[in-house]
Amino acid sequence: MSNKNQNGNRIIPYKMFLKALLTTRELIERILPKQGVPSLRIGTKKIESVIASYIEKAEEGLPVIGYHFSFPVEYLKCFDCVPVCLEATSYFMATLLEGGTENYYDLMNSWGHPFHTCTSQKGAMGMTLEDLFKFDAIITPTAPCDCTIASYPFFKYKKNFPLVMVDLPFLHEEKSYLYYADQLKSGLLNLGKIIGQDLNYKKLKEAIDIENQVNKIKFEIFDLIKAVPSPIENLYNPVSAGAYIFIGGMPENLSFHKEMLEITKLRYKNKEHHGGEEKVRSIWPYMITWFSIDLMEWLDRNLGLSVLFDIFNYNFSEPINTNSDLDTIFLGMSKKGMDFSMIKQSTEFFEPFIEYCISFAKEFSADCFIYTQSIACKQFGSVPQLLKEALMDEVGIPMLLIEFDAGDARMTSLKTFKEKISIFVQTLI
Amino acid sequence: MSLKNDFFLNISTSIINPYIEDWQKSNRKVVGYYCTYIPEELLHAAELLPFRIRATGTKDTDLADIYMVRFTCSFVRATLDLALRGGYDFLDGFLVCNSCDHSRRMFELFNLKVFNRENFNKKVPQFYIALPHVITDEGFEWYKKEVEELKEELEKAYQIKEITNEKLLKSIHIYNENRKLLRSIHELRLQEKPKLTGSEFLKINIANSSIPKEIANQELNRIIIALKSRKSIDVSNKKRILLVGSIVDNLDFTQLIENSGAFIASDFLCFGTRYFYDDVQLVNRDDPLENITKRVYYRISCPRMMDDHLRRLDFLKEEINRAKVDGVLLQRINNCDLHGCDNMLFTHELKELDVPVLNIDREFYQSDTTRLQTRIEAFIEMI
Numbered sequence: 001m002s003n004k005n006q007n008g009n010r011i012i013p014y015k016m017f018l019k020a021l022l023t024t025r026e027l028i029e030r031i032l033p034k035q036g037v038p039s040l041r042i043g044t045k046k047i048e049s050v051i052a053s054y055i056e057k058a059e060e061g062l063p064v065i066g067y068h069f070s071f072p073v074e075y076l077k078c079f080d081c082v083p084v085c086l087e088a089t090s091y092f093m094a095t096l097l098e099g100g101t102e103n104y105y106d107l108m109n110s111w112g113h114p115f116h117t118c119t120s121q122k123g124a125m126g127m128t129l130e131d132l133f134k135f136d137a138i139i140t141p142t143a144p145c146d147c148t149i150a151s152y153p154f155f156k157y158k159k160n161f162p163l164v165m166v167d168l169p170f171l172h173e174e175k176s177y178l179y180y181a182d183q184l185k186s187g188l189l190n191l192g193k194i195i196g197q198d199l200n201y202k203k204l205k206e207a208i209d210i211e212n213q214v215n216k217i218k219f220e221i222f223d224l225i226k227a228v229p230s231p232i233e234n235l236y237n238p239v240s241a242g243a244y245i246f247i248g249g250m251p252e253n254l255s256f257h258k259e260m261l262e263i264t265k266l267r268y269k270n271k272e273h274h275g276g277e278e279k280v281r282s283i284w285p286y287m288i289t290w291f292s293i294d295l296m297e298w299l300d301r302n303l304g305l306s307v308l309f310d311i312f313n314y315n316f317s318e319p320i321n322t323n324s325d326l327d328t329i330f331l332g333m334s335k336k337g338m339d340f341s342m343i344k345q346s347t348e349f350f351e352p353f354i355e356y357c358i359s360f361a362k363e364f365s366a367d368c369f370i371y372t373q374s375i376a377c378k379q380f381g382s383v384p385q386l387l388k389e390a391l392m393d394e395v396g397i398p399m400l401l402i403e404f405d406a407g408d409a410r411m412t413s414l415k416t417f418k419e420k421i422s423i424f425v426q427t428l429i
Numbered sequence: 430m431s432l433k434n435d436f437f438l439n440i441s442t443s444i445i446n447p448y449i450e451d452w453q454k455s456n457r458k459v460v461g462y463y464c465t466y467i468p469e470e471l472l473h474a475a476e477l478l479p480f481r482i483r484a485t486g487t488k489d490t491d492l493a494d495i496y497m498v499r500f501t502c503s504f505v506r507a508t509l510d511l512a513l514r515g516g517y518d519f520l521d522g523f524l525v526c527n528s529c530d531h532s533r534r535m536f537e538l539f540n541l542k543v544f545n546r547e548n549f550n551k552k553v554p555q556f557y558i559a560l561p562h563v564i565t566d567e568g569f570e571w572y573k574k575e576v577e578e579l580k581e582e583l584e585k586a587y588q589i590k591e592i593t594n595e596k597l598l599k600s601i602h603i604y605n606e607n608r609k610l611l612r613s614i615h616e617l618r619l620q621e622k623p624k625l626t627g628s629e630f631l632k633i634n635i636a637n638s639s640i641p642k643e644i645a646n647q648e649l650n651r652i653i654i655a656l657k658s659r660k661s662i663d664v665s666n667k668k669r670i671l672l673v674g675s676i677v678d679n680l681d682f683t684q685l686i687e688n689s690g691a692f693i694a695s696d697f698l699c700f701g702t703r704y705f706y707d708d709v710q711l712v713n714r715d716d717p718l719e720n721i722t723k724r725v726y727y728r729i730s731c732p733r734m735m736d737d738h739l740r741r742l743d744f745l746k747e748e749i750n751r752a753k754v755d756g757v758l759l760q761r762i763n764n765c766d767l768h769g770c771d772n773m774l775f776t777h778e779l780k781e782l783d784v785p786v787l788n789i790d791r792e793f794y795q796s797d798t799t800r801l802q803t804r805i806e807a808f809i810e811m812i
Contacts (some may be wrong), residue, residue, distance in 0.1 A: 041465030111773070111777075112772070112773035112776050112777070112788065113773055114766065114770065114773070116500060116763065116764045116766065116769070117766050118766075130539065142561070142563060142735050143562075145448060145530055145731075145764045145766075146529055146530045146765075146766040146767050149562055149732075149733065149735045149766075149767065150732060150766040150767045150769065150770035150771065150772055151737050151766070152735070152757060153770070153771075154770065154773075154774065155737065155772055155776065157738055157739070157778075158774065158777070161565075165562070165563050165565045165735055165736055167561045167565070167567075168562075169559050169561070169571065170527040170533070170558075170559045170560075171559035175571075175574070176559075179567070179571055182567065183567070186567075192666070231719050238777065263595070285707055321715070327790045334595035339632075346530075348536055349536065350534070350537045351537070365752045373498050373500070375500045376500075376766075377500075377528035377691065378501055378531055378764060379499060379530040379533075380501070380528075381497055381500050381501040381530070381531070381534075382498075382531075382534035382537070383534075384498060384502065384536075385495055386538075386541065396581070401498075403498060403499070403500070419772055427741055
């Protein structure tokens with residue numbers, strides 16, 4: 001077997017993912033009207049080109065770095081490497097492959113991985129057990145949850161991949177940011193040693209600058225989402241989350257958001273709603289159904305229900321000042337890392353989360369919240385009732401709770417989701 | 430000597446006990462905590478009684494189920510349920526650390542729903558310490574600062590002029606003595622002809638966590654004398670088991686194991702070896718708090734420490750040899766990801782060493798006794 005093939009075989013799931021993306025985009029091009037679901041059309045095209053380039057780079061022999069979704073991907077741009085997000089691989093393949101990622105979940109369950117652990121990790125673990133992934137190293141924060149802390153050692157102890165653990169404090173104070181900044185710096189240096197590369201600070205700054213700009217654009221988009229009707233389609237939520245994970249810190253992510261901003265502005269000006277008529281405005285303070293993101297489109301078109309945003313989209317952090325000294329840059333990176341989606345909510349107490357939700361409900365004129373409680377997310381398992389009470393007391397809006405597995409339709413099916421939300425919506429209209 | 434109706438051991442079957450009542454009658458405070466990853470000696474030096482939260486005897490979780498979804502740990506839910514029913518109204522303080530996702534959230538739920546419920550007028554100070562998830566020098570420095578801040582918070586909350594080094598040294602001495610006594614009792618169970626069962630040992634550990642350590646040490650000394658003079662237990666027809674995993678504060682579970690043809694010769698539990706295995710080393714007498722913190726941080730870990738699996742495996746290997754066990758029983762309370770994944774790795778690693786292993790999941794309360802008994806009996810027969 002040639003070196004190219006051998007190298008490429010380190011990321012077989014990405015090859016599968018690329019095929020799924022190509023097929024999806026072909027369907028989009030052929031079936032959807034030219035202006036239909038722009039986020040999906042533009043997003044898949046951008047992601048597809050980057051994944052293709054990653055496969056080429058892997059074939060050339062660049063190190064393959066596995067990383068946890070909550071480790072901001074632009075920080076890995078300081079290396080010449082192929083970054084692979086473990087959680088996103090599981091979930092985007094769950095949504096794009098015909099059979100989902102269930103085979104890999106079952107493989108890991110059979111190996112002894114408890115049924116209640118996170119499928120976003122279980123899928124990638126199953127692929128790794130089958131030797132479809134061969135990482136040169138993996139990097140993860142020690143947050144946001146027990147599943148992360150419990151599952152990642154598998155890669156180290158079973159598969160012998162070097163695992164860099166970046167300790168993230170479960171406390172938001174100034175000393176936490178300083179501590180995490182040190183952890184990030186030593187974690188990246190350690191990762192560099194493992195793959196035999198020095199940190200390229202120029203590239204790091206460039207990637208951070210791109211994300212600073214993306215952040216600014218997303219702010220503008222979110223300001224427009226406050227309008228009634230919401231000028232952005234529901235599918236923007238999963239696609240923009242995917243865009244960040246797969247093309248974050250790259251010009252493709254910036255151009256995706258720029259194009260989305262222009263479309264959003266136009267729709268805002270014309271008071272257009274993607275689904276035709278907006279009947280209900282919802283906020284999903286937690287996750288969407290990753291096993292089937294087409295639920296988003298169905299809600300838009302069939303129920304007139306806007307999903308204004310979910311947990312992967314509403315976290316904004318201060319821009320990182322890349323013109324300052326390295327310590328200041330790492331402090332900025334630390335603050336961003338600790339304010340990252342799910343990390344922030346998991347490592348803080350509940351009060352800020354509930355307060356944010358209340359203020360979001362008011363600012364975005366939400367009619368309801370839909371709280372999806374995933375089986376894996378124990379750190380969120382004690383908040384639904386408190387949030388429900390707070391939303392009713394402070395804003396007078398209801399919250400629907402649906403228990404599910406974000407990446408496995410076998411627990412709560414798409415049909416069940418549709419039925420539950422339809423009945424809920426009937427009570428609101 | 431029979432320990433069947435021993436007053437000290439019976440403390441393990443209830444939450445409140447006469448020692449706590451006596452303690453509070455003299456206007457002294459009780460502080461509840463969830464996990465052994467807290468500096469107990471510091472509370473003791475502050476003349477507070479540390480009480481490990483448990484849910485012994487609780488059968489339902491219907492009140493707590495309102496606030497915690499069904500994917501959460503039934504042990505933690507049971508403790509909240511008990512608290513919502515007033516079972517922890519006697520607490521004068523509440524200390525939580527980020528041991529796991531389930532118990533950490535009790536900080537908020539106790540604050541909002543237990544200590545702020547109608548007709549409960551006592552002000553209960555709450556404390557939180559953040560513990561790193563890896564064992565490193567930087568992590569230790571972080572945790573040390575957290576413990577130093579906790580010391581200041583305790584002094585302020587309970588109007589203590591100063592928790593002095595002398596007091597801390599005295600507490601270290603008492604706690605080291607306590608752990609030494611527990612290790613002595615543990616040795617009596619490791620023997621080929623043991624002096625006590627695993628269930629009795631669990632009772633001793635639970636009782637020990639529920640009363641002032643000065644009294645506990647006296648009681649443990651008494652128990653040791655009683656055990657030594659007692660006739661050894663015949664376990665020749667039983668299989669010697671190492672019990673590993675999630676918290677066990679329920680005697681029903683250990684009795685179920687021991688009634689299935691097993692003898693729990695040793696354990697790797699937090700109401701067991703994880704609690705007493707390591708002592709505070711007085712490396713620096715000028716900074717006893719640092720020594721206390723070192724013990725908590727560097728001690729034999731539970732799986733909430735992400736980078737320490739191999740040390741835990743080594744501990745199991747040592748204990749398998751020391752206790753001459755025939756098999757290892759790995760167990761987790763459902764929804765405990767930490768023990769679930771650690772047990773997953775142990776299962777494969779121990780099988781490679783030809784050690785018979787059974788890996789089971791259970792609820793905190795004994796809702797599925799028959800299923801568990803069948804699996805355990807089958808395992809015992811197999812080995």
